Amino acid sequence: MKLLECCDLKVSYTRRSRGERVLIEGLNAHFEEGGLYVLIGVNGAGKSSLLRVMAGVQAAAQGCVRLSAADVMHMRRVERSRSIAALFRDFSRVDGMLVRDMVALGRHPYTGLWGSMRAEDESAVEEAMEAVGMMDFAERQVSTLSDGEFQKALLAKMLAQDAPVMLLDEPDSHLDLPSALEMVELLRKLASAQGKCIIISTHNLPIAFQMADKVLLLEGQGKWAFDSPAAIAGHALMCGFLRSDKIAFVNGELTFKLNKT
Secondary structure (H helix, E strand, O other): OEEEEEEEEEEEEEEOOOEEEEEEEEEEEEEEOOOEEEEEOOOOOOHHHHHHHHHOOOOOOEEEEEEOOEEHHHOOHHHHHHHEEEEOOOOOOOOOOEHHHHHHHHHHHHHOOOOOOOHHHHHHHHHHHHHOOOHHHOOOEHHHOOHHHHHHHHHHHHHHOOOOEEEEEOOOOOOOHHHHHHHHHHHHHHHHHHOOEEEEEOOOHHHHHHHOOEEEEEOOOEOEEEEOHHHHHOOHHHHHHHOOOOEEEEOOOOEEEEOOO
8 A cells, every 4th residue: 555655855955166966867666565765876875865765755857756645745743754754874972872772762752752751651661662572672772782682772762753654874893794684684673564565765775675665775776676676687777886897786586795806
């Protein structure tokens, strides 16, 4: 079932001396319940900007993002917070904060002005920590967590928010390969088990092509491609994206290898 939709979307920014730079133009794509979608592209291609537009915290230059037919930019802030959970890379650790308290921040859209936790809020926090395997860390200080544990705690915070759409900007950054794979596998399971629409950006191409239901490739000069991993692997934009004859793509296996010289 279609949940989030980009309609003729243009994402750009204005440079003081050189005018407008278009990152994405004419994007039409829809994202469904229970799906894991991955954004890929070189640095500066617009992945983070697109996620911010999808979250309703940055305006599009043209077009709109619709959530169940409602323009996200026109939604009330509390309604949008209950519908879209977003995690960007600027979330830092707070000294002295417990994991349980950080996860409880996800209940802000439901707790009112004073943040009073009710029984259902406490239950949502417990369930979120349980879902990502962080119950044993509930009383740990956030500052003592490893990078992988911290990413799981942030994911629990998003789950506690109980939004049908989850947007994550490079959730596997700073993680070793096993931890990155575990994180994306967990996201895929959550999308399937809880019927959430999860959209992430990543630079980890093997994980993207092996785990995603669909891949959105951003070229960075307005062009884009949105399709199944197999279709994107054979798309003309992939050649420009890889930018190297030292990387080969094994289409039948959806894996990458280095060309030895």
